[in-house]
Amino acid sequence: MPLKNNHSIMCRLWIKGENGAFLGEGRVALLEAIKKHGSISGASRSMSMSYRKAWELVDSMNKEFGTPLVLAVSGGKNGGGAQVTPSGDKIIKNFLNFRNKCMDVLNREIENYDFT
């Protein structure tokens, strides 16, 4: 018997390298929040995350991809902040596409699966 109608499969995906996780749903949400808020501090506040934690997550991505996904910007009317780079944008998009594709596959798999 496949899952009942009111049951659904949930999934958390991430990618790990030699130094642990460097891309996943939390980091992608952080990149999106940096885009929205224009700074790491604003993004971290919006996610109830410490600035230090957010900075470490950004740093882990910048290092692993070998190209910055987030850049500090100085000056301007808000006295500086952070911007997601075109590489960062592409990684957000690619990760979310990959995630959607995986969810489609998992939903297909589970339809034919007996859990009882």
Add this chain to the structure above:
Amino acid sequence: MPLKNNHSIMCRLWIKGENGAFLGEGRVALLEAIKKHGSISGASRSMSMSYRKAWELVDSMNKEFGTPLVLAVSGGKNGGGAQVTPSGDKIIKNFLNFRNKCMDVLNREIENYDFT
């Protein structure tokens, strides 16, 4: 470009119903620990989990499946404990098979995926 050789896709899967998650990797590990230790208290200790938390996880599974996956046993040389039922055994097996199948699929998907 697909993932680098030293990168791997990781995944946590669970199944949720109207009352939230009721089957996932943590619950399946708990069922396996109950089999190994012969009691909910022994299993919870081995997973550094409170007895109350373990009991709640077992209860959520028993309720959602409508058939007990774990039964209390009384008496015997160890003064009682808990046993995983044949239904519980089947669910452990089916979940782990499903998880392996999903990991195979995700690893295949990611091979053809550009993350950069």
